[in-house]
Amino acid sequence: MTRDPKTLAERAIAVGVLVVAALGPLIFNDYWVDVILTQTLIVGIAAASLIFLAAYGGMISLAQTMLMGSAGFMIGNMVTKGGAGGESKGLTLGWDPTLSLALALVGTTVIGLLFGLVASRSTGIYFLMITLTYSVIGFYFVGQVTVVSGFSGIANINRYTPPFVGDMVNDRYRLYYIALGVALAVYALIRFALRTPFGLALQGVRDEPVRMSSLGYAVPLHRTLAFGFSSFLAALAGVLLVWWQGQIAPGDIGLQSTIDLLMVAVIGGLTRIEGAWVGALAFIVINNYVRDSWLTDLLDRVHVGGSFNTIIGLVFLAIVIFSPDGLIGAWERIWSFFGRAGGPDAPVVAPGPVSQEA
Amino acid sequence: MSERLAQVDVRRLVPRLVVGTVVIAALLYVIVIAQPPPEVGGNWRSTTFGSAFDDWRSFTRTLLNGLTFAGLLFIVASGFSLIFGLMRVVNMAHGSFYLLGGYIAYEVQQKMTGEQGYTIQGFNVNTWEWVFPALVAAGVIAVVGLVVQQVFLRWNQGQELRQALITIAISVIIADQVIAHFNEGLASSVTWPGWMNRLVELPLLGIEYSLTRLVVLCLGLAVGSALWLWLYRTRTGMVIRAGVDDQQMTSALGVNIQLTFAMAFIVGSALAAFGGAVGASQGAVAPGQDGQWLLNSLVVVIIGGLGSLLGAAAGSLLYGLVFSFSAVYLPTTGNNCCTQYSIVFTFILLALVLAFRPQGLFGKFS
16 A cells, blocks of 8 residues: 555645544634535535536536426425415425435436436437536426426425434524535545546446447446436435525526536536535635625726636636636646656646546 | 348337327317417417417417527527538537627617617617627627637647637627626616517418518528528528538648638637627527527427538427427416426437437438
8 A cells, every 4th residue: 555645635634624524513603604615515425416417427417406406496395385375485395304305316316317318328428518418407397397396496405304314494503514415425526436447437438338239338327327316416415405595596596506507516626536525615605705805896896897706717727728627636736746856756636527638 | 021121120110100100190180289378277288379270370470480590590500500511610609609699789789779788778779780780790790709729729629628718718709798798697688679669460371470580580581591592592591501511621622721610610600699789679688698599599400400501490490499388288287387398399309300310310420
């Protein structure tokens, strides 16, 4: 087992991050824990599902936001109660929250498998386009089909949580720790899945689909299963999201949100799972602190105008141009720079799907 | 007999049977089965107008609506398809070019007619005051497209995903800048010239139909014919088609392929902006429509096959007709029914085509 300085440094950082995350509420103020960190964990899970597909399946999916939202809409329709109060739109089935949670996760995975089946014969840019149409169609579906939502969405979902999850409305640290637990579990699950025969075959499919096919592997099946697995991860993020914001509306899965999630994943880096949370933290911090700051003032002063979106768009553009494998890629590059200076066994920067020549 | 049975490939047969059944069922439903809605309630046979036999005129009108929508779809999507076919660039900012084009046409028309705002009347607009704004929009966006291609896309040719991500970043910036600079981001509408603002009697069909919609259809046909003449009857077109088939061989023959790329990007972007001006005249442009028109272009070219002019036409027709018919020929339960399932049919269309021909109707595998 080689213990190169980069691995050691990464382990040290991982331990540090875990300790800080576990002690989160003691270190940060309520706004940071409740808004920035909890959101980072949730968005990071969704971005991890995207990065899993991109890095190990060679498929950049723009459907993850839609899948995340579909879990949210399912659970919203199932748990909320109608009646005299009329507190919610949607089907207001009023089912048992634990059952609804399970059904939402299974249902979204099934949707993912079906959509994945249709898209599985395409790769690269075609896959990106097909999943983008899924995402936009999902948005118009929940907007137009008023039986399940309508454009105003479903509210008060977080009042109905399973008993083992507990009260989300009054005890927000609870959600922070749940999100932390789920995020760690998702990370471990992805790492585990990649070591199974399925995960290894998937990476083979990513690199050499034709060769894998002639070796007898069912290439579309592997892609479909990978898409189904990533849908399950996105569904976890979706459930946490509705518990966090209490409601879900078509706007949550619109094109803007879809592209936001892609930006999170790309800013983090499409080559390693860790990039998901790095990108989420960067995106959310920029989103929270740049909205009305000297930067937007500067834009106004040079008569460009615009808001957060212009800035995040410029950041995104800069990252895609200068460091296509994101912040994680920048980290790898720093190490390979020092490694090259230090000795012959320099760690090699993994070529990401973005930087690869097509 | 058993030998002949063994020759039937089940995996090929099943999708054909499914497609055939769905198409025949849909045609039967629209032509025969559907019924006009009763006063109260309704069942699975009740639709807005009833079948083609019950209400021939509404059927024709729906057909024409589909065709005219297809005309606009074709104008926008053919530009998208042209750019992709030649350069393998998926221009995710195509919808933003549409939006920007619509807003520029609006601003120019307002300047020409004296800032009358949203409620500008048709009789105050002459033909030139519509044509000029549309041309300005097309020209400006052609330049924008050229700059985007030269600055951001030329140096990373072949890296499809990176180029897609770059155009996504540009679309995010454009969307935000449109809100900041054009009519405060309000929905804005270009006005058709006054003479178009009427219904015309259609001979043979016996119905009155909006002239503006027919003009849109004619514009679509004109753009299609012009593109066809350009691509199939000129030397530049020949070079472009050669570039679509084999880029390296074409440039090895001494053709300046970069010039051809730039030209394709200019024309493709200008078509998006021209479509934006037409779309803004039919309805209005508003922030958020960039995504909608990106989706429209994507659906059209995924159905028709990327990079094929015929495919763009076929995709526009299918999508336009499915969109228009599913809006009125779906079971409703009375007049105050609000649920629209038409978007589901867009997906069914897409899934059927992809299951049957993953490369699209007229696409080629590269």
